[in-house]
Amino acid sequence: MGLDLEYLYRTFLLALGGLPVTLGICVATLSLSLPLGFLLALVGMYRVRVLGALASLYVSFARGTPIVLQILVVYSLLPSLANAIAVNAGWNIDVFALNPAWYAIIVFTFNTTAVLAEIMRSALLTVDKGQLEAALASGLSVWQAYRRIIVPQALLVALPNLCNATINLIKGTSLAFLMAVRDVTAIAKIEAARAYDYVESYLAIFVIYLIVCGITQMLFSTVERRLGIYRAPAVSF
Amino acid sequence: MLRIHGLHKSFHHNKVLRGVDLDVEKGDVVAIIGPSGAGKTTLLRCVNFLERADRGDMYFDGTHLDMHRASTRDMLAIRRRTAFVFQNFNLFSNKTALENVTEGLITGRGIPPRQAEDIARRALDKVGLSNRLDYYPAKLSGGQQQRVGIARAIAVDPEVILFDEPTSALDPELIEDVLGIMRTLAHEGTTMVVVTHEIGFASDVASQVIFMDEGLVVESGPPRQVLAAPAEDRTRQFLRRILPATNLVV
Amino acid sequence: MDRPFKPAYIVEALPRLLAYLPLTLGVALATVVAGSILGLALAKAKLGRSRVMRGLADAYTWTLRCTPSIVLLFLVYYGLPAFAKAVFSVDISLWHRAFFVVLTFTLFFGATMSELMRSAYLSVDRGQREAALSHGLSEFQAFRRIVLPQAAVSALPNVATSVVALLKEGSLAYTIGLVDLMGQGTLIIARRYGAWALETYLAAALIYWALTVTLEKIAKRLERHLSRGRRSLA
Ligand SMILES: Nc1ncnc2c1ncn2[C@@H]1O[C@H](COP(=O)(O)OP(=O)(O)OP(=O)(O)O)[C@@H](O)[C@H]1O
Ligand SMILES: [Mg+2]
Numbered sequence: 001m002g003l004d005l006e007y008l009y010r011t012f013l014l015a016l017g018g019l020p021v022t023l024g025i026c027v028a029t030l031s032l033s034l035p036l037g038f039l040l041a042l043v044g045m046y047r048v049r050v051l052g053a054l055a056s057l058y059v060s061f062a063r064g065t066p067i068v069l070q071i072l073v074v075y076s077l078l079p080s081l082a083n084a085i086a087v088n089a090g091w092n093i094d095v096f097a098l099n100p101a102w103y104a105i106i107v108f109t110f111n112t113t114a115v116l117a118e119i120m121r122s123a124l125l126t127v128d129k130g131q132l133e134a135a136l137a138s139g140l141s142v143w144q145a146y147r148r149i150i151v152p153q154a155l156l157v158a159l160p161n162l163c164n165a166t167i168n169l170i171k172g173t174s175l176a177f178l179m180a181v182r183d184v185t186a187i188a189k190i191e192a193a194r195a196y197d198y199v200e201s202y203l204a205i206f207v208i209y210l211i212v213c214g215i216t217q218m219l220f221s222t223v224e225r226r227l228g229i230y231r232a233p234a235v236s237f
Numbered sequence: 238m239l240r241i242h243g244l245h246k247s248f249h250h251n252k253v254l255r256g257v258d259l260d261v262e263k264g265d266v267v268a269i270i271g272p273s274g275a276g277k278t279t280l281l282r283c284v285n286f287l288e289r290a291d292r293g294d295m296y297f298d299g300t301h302l303d304m305h306r307a308s309t310r311d312m313l314a315i316r317r318r319t320a321f322v323f324q325n326f327n328l329f330s331n332k333t334a335l336e337n338v339t340e341g342l343i344t345g346r347g348i349p350p351r352q353a354e355d356i357a358r359r360a361l362d363k364v365g366l367s368n369r370l371d372y373y374p375a376k377l378s379g380g381q382q383q384r385v386g387i388a389r390a391i392a393v394d395p396e397v398i399l400f401d402e403p404t405s406a407l408d409p410e411l412i413e414d415v416l417g418i419m420r421t422l423a424h425e426g427t428t429m430v431v432v433t434h435e436i437g438f439a440s441d442v443a444s445q446v447i448f449m450d451e452g453l454v455v456e457s458g459p460p461r462q463v464l465a466a467p468a469e470d471r472t473r474q475f476l477r478r479i480l481p482a483t484n485l486v487v
Numbered sequence: 488m489d490r491p492f493k494p495a496y497i498v499e500a501l502p503r504l505l506a507y508l509p510l511t512l513g514v515a516l517a518t519v520v521a522g523s524i525l526g527l528a529l530a531k532a533k534l535g536r537s538r539v540m541r542g543l544a545d546a547y548t549w550t551l552r553c554t555p556s557i558v559l560l561f562l563v564y565y566g567l568p569a570f571a572k573a574v575f576s577v578d579i580s581l582w583h584r585a586f587f588v589v590l591t592f593t594l595f596f597g598a599t600m601s602e603l604m605r606s607a608y609l610s611v612d613r614g615q616r617e618a619a620l621s622h623g624l625s626e627f628q629a630f631r632r633i634v635l636p637q638a639a640v641s642a643l644p645n646v647a648t649s650v651v652a653l654l655k656e657g658s659l660a661y662t663i664g665l666v667d668l669m670g671q672g673t674l675i676i677a678r679r680y681g682a683w684a685l686e687t688y689l690a691a692a693l694i695y696w697a698l699t700v701t702l703e704k705i706a707k708r709l710e711r712h713l714s715r716g717r718r719s720l721a
Contacts, residue, residue: 002573061692064651064699066658068669069692076684130327133287137321139345139393141313148344152331167553174555175659185557198565206558213553230331230373 004200011191012204018184019208025101025173025183029108030166036109037116038151044121055117062114067107067172074107075179104176104183108169115165123158124150156227163220167213174209184208238263238428239284239397244293244304246279253279254290255452261397261430266423268439268460269432271449272475277432278324280449281399284430285321286312298396317346320390324402326382328374334361334385335370338392346393360392361385364418380411387418391427398422400431436480440464448472496686497693503675504668504691511667514585514592515654521593522653526600533605544601551598556591556656563591564663584665592653599649607642608634640713647706651699658695668694 043055062070083095127150135145177186184205192201241259245252253276261267269277282288284295286307293304297318302311320341328337338357342348348356361367364384374382383403390398403419404412416438423429423442433439439446439460446463448456448471456469467473532544551559564587568580611634619629661670672691676684 060700061696064696064703065692066655066669066695068658069688069695072688073685073692076688128327130323130325131329134321134323134327134329135340136287137285137316137319137323138341138389139313139317140341142309144344148340149329149331156331171553171555174557185555192561198561199569202558202561202565206554206562209555209558210550210553217553230333231375 003203004197007195007197008200008204011188011197011201012207014191015184015187015201015205015208018182018187019212021101021181022170022173022176022183023212025104025108025176025181026166026169028105029112029169032105032109033112033116036113038120040113040117041120041124044117045124059114059117062111063118067111068175068178070111071104071107071175071178074110075103078103078106100179100181101176103179104173104181107179108172111172112165112169115168116162119158119161119165120154123154123161126157127153152227156224156231159220159224159227163217166216166220170213170216171209174205238298240296241284241304242294242296244280244283245291246276246283246288246293247291253452254283257293257449257452257454259284259430259447259454261428263396263428264426265428265445266443267430267445267447268443269430269447269449270434270436270439270475271447271455275449276452277449278401281321281401281430281432285316285319285399287321317393318396320393320395320398322383322386322390322398322400322403325406326374326379326386328377328382328385328389330374333371333373334366334377334388337374337385338389341389341393356392357388360388363391363421364388365414378411379407380414383407383415384418387415387422391422397428397430400429400433402432402434405434434479436464436476448475450475493683493686496683497690500672500675500683500687500690501694504671504687504694507666507668507671508694510585510665511654511657511669514588514660514665514667515650515657517585517589518592518596518653518657519650521589522596523600525593525597526604529597529601530604530608533601534608548598548601551595554595556595556659557662559594560588560591560659560663563587563594584660584663587663588657588660588665592657595656596649596653599652600646603642603645603649604638607638610641611637636713640710643706643710643713647703651702654698654702655695658691 040055040059043051044059046052048055079095079098082098086093086095131149131153132142132145135149136142140148173183174185176183177189180186188201188205192198195201239259239261241257244254244257244259246254257276257280259267259280269280271277279288283290283293283304286304289307290304295302295304295307295315297315302315307315328334329340332340335354335357338360339350339353342353342356343350358367358370361370364387366381366384366388369377369381369385372381374385377385383406387403400419404415407415412435416435419429419431419438420442431439431443443460445457446460447454448463448467448469450471456463456467456472462468463472464476467476529544529547532540535541564584567587567590568578571577571579615633615637616629619633620626624632657667658669660667661673664670666674669691672687676682676687
């Protein structure tokens with residue numbers, strides 16, 4: 001059929017312009033979701049009563065519904081809600097002029113926090129209780145024990161799943177165009193419709209996502225190797 | 238120096254400790270023996286607040302503490318004056334041998350890192366591991382791990398060290414290494430409370446032997462009394478089961 | 488808000504969306520079947536002796552893992568007809584959109600399944616197969632009667648997770664115009680010129696939620712049922 005390679009290359013460069021937006025949303029989302037997810041994991045583990053029930057309801061909903069629906073719900077709710085609040089409070093801001101990337105960050109944080117909470121909960125459970133006891137017996141406070149002993153060990157166990165979650169997040173941001181965010185996919189989509197050249201446009205961003213996700217995986221495995229020096233050599237099958 | 242009075246602890250409806258007293262003087266080596274399930278481990282864990290007692294009083298150098306009500310601060314204070322050696326070592330798996338020892342010094346007690354490292358080196362030297370400072374627990378044998386566990390305990394210069402069956406997870410040929418170190422500590426006047434099944438060690442080293450069964454102290458006294466001439470039937474039965482007949486005379 | 492939130496419209500939308508549930512489920516089921524076959528082929532390649540096949544299968548899995556669903560969906564939907572026309576001179580651009588959806592998600596699901604099958608197979612202790620062989624079972628019997636049941640149990644939780652993920656990702660089919668549950672939702676909204684969008688989306692979300700929770704429950708049951716005779720370490 002003959003691919004228009006030159007056009008493909010031009011779209012590739014064009015879509016690369018959306019990479020800062022894509023990555024920015026991912027980084028902002030992760031910086032919010034990691035601490036929130038960790039807190040949620042603790043709430044789930046220590047069975048804080050009402051809060052625990054609410055937390056598990058939230059996790060179930062966020063993990064049990066399509067992200068595209070979460071995007072559509074938030075995007076049809078949040079702008080007008082925020083506007084109503086702003087008007088009522090008498091703030092003089094135009095909510096509708098807000099960068100839509102903020103909405104994207106909110107949706108993806110909503111979604112990713114639930115995923116990370118699950119990951120960290122199961123990772124924390126893999127740490128032997130004796131580690132906490134030994135830390136306490138050594139005179140560390142509970143907070144110190146978590147910070148210096150438990151969390152570092154849990155984090156290492158969680159790394160492969162965190163890598164998965166990060167990759168899913170990167171891929172998920174390809175839906176940000178639904179909120180009028182100009183990320184990698186949105187640019188390709190606009191370009192495809194303009195030039196009536198769908199295949200090349202999507203091939204171009206296909207390559208971009210491969211590169212970005214590939215680099216992400218490499219980063220994670222480097223970190224895992226560096227942090228995992230204390231582990232016994234892996235038992236091979 | 239350390240006195241426990243009327244310690245009670247149950248798990249659900251299982252009354253594991255039913256009023257235990259413990260009296261440890263400075264320099265004492267108290268050996269606690271007794272059948273499985275007697276509550277020995279639970280006793281030690283309550284003393285270090287790894288379990289919260291249902292009832293009981295602690296007198297540590299005259300200061301009194303209600304063991305059921307102890308606050309987080311109280312517990313931390315006691316833990317910083319004591320040390321615990323675990324049956325299954327519980328070395329911090331993400332820390333090297335040296336870091337395992339310095340952790341409690343630097344993070345727990347705020348000792349400057351340089352000084353803490355000196356202390357840790359000396360402690361590890363004492364247990365014969367100065368050539369394993371940078372090893373992670375996964376690369377150490379069980380005996381080596383327990384020696385790090387002991388170094389971790391002595392490094393903080395505790396007023397009393399609690400040992401919970403420190404040799405029972407070890408291969409027979411490694412047990413003597415660890416017991417040897419504990420003997421040395423005893424001779425140096427370290428105050429220790431040791432739960433153990435090593436009757437030989439108890440009779441050599443202990444200043445006081447406590448026999449526990451079903452959550453109570455059945456009999457206590459110097460080893461030549463409790464081990465060689467027990468007054469209670471239950472003690473005799475236990476010793477007969479655990480020792481070959483010929484060794485009964487200590 | 489410029490207009491009140493009316494929960495009644497959620498209730499109103501539910502039956503109209505549920506009418507399209509069979510199509511959504513049908514697409515998912517077809518994908519699971521086709522994807523499992525692809526997954527099996529890939530898993531065989533990964534466990535096989537040929538280094539080339541292993542490399543290809545691994546590269547395929549890795550690539551699909553890094554591809555956003557929407558990108559592959561668009562590539563298949565726009566690219567395949569162009570390809571078919573150029574190479575085979577057939578026009579498939581008017582084929583039912585469900586075909587392109589099933590094909591796209593089969594490619595994804597096959598990649599996921601191949602990984603699950605591979606690790607499930609490897610999780611079964613080698614001694615199990617050897618014991619079966621020395622008991623007089625043939626290689627195929629040993630696989631079929633001893634290895635497979637154990638591998639299936641160990642894979643089940645992850646398979647359930649993957650099917651849930653498939654259902655959720657499948658909701659993107661509306662972007663190429665498939666009128667399934669989600670597509671019907673967007674149609675309802677479009678017919679009302681965007682009114683009651685929030686309520687309609689929430690209705691769809693509730694249906695998906697119920698669906699995934701049910702699926703997870705079933706998987707839990709099945710797992711308990713299948714893992715009789717196994718004691719876990721924990
Ligand atoms: N965390 C717990 N939850 C419930 N029951 C417990 C717990 N810890 C101990 N027990 C119970 O308390 C009883 C005493 O246990 P403990 O570990 O103190 O005995 P022990 O004298 O140390 O025995 P062993 O010689 O086998 O170590 C046992 O019946 C045990 O089942
Ligand atoms: Mg015990």
